[in-house]
Amino acid sequence: MAFQVQSSCGYLQAKCENVEEMLYAPVLAGYWKQCETWDGTYTLDDLLDIIEAMLVKSENERREYESMEQERAVRRNASF
Numbered sequence: 001m002a003f004q005v006q007s008s009c010g011y012l013q014a015k016c017e018n019v020e021e022m023l024y025a026p027v028l029a030g031y032w033k034q035c036e037t038w039d040g041t042y043t044l045d046d047l048l049d050i051i052e053a054m055l056v057k058s059e060n061e062r063r064e065y066e067s068m069e070q071e072r073a074v075r076r077n078a079s080f
Contacts, residue, residue: 025050026047026050026051
């Protein structure tokens, strides 16, 4: 299986070649089961809502990590 790659995040990221990542994002994240994607459990509106919620969660986690890294840097510099 060949993977497309991008390097904008500092490492080579594997990308799905034959799977629509947006449709399967809630499945890959563990929020939904694969069968629920197609059996009518969720609507397109539900998909858009969970994608937005996942993006917000991811951004908040990134901000938290960045803040913690900045705090660590301040502590390291303060000890000199």
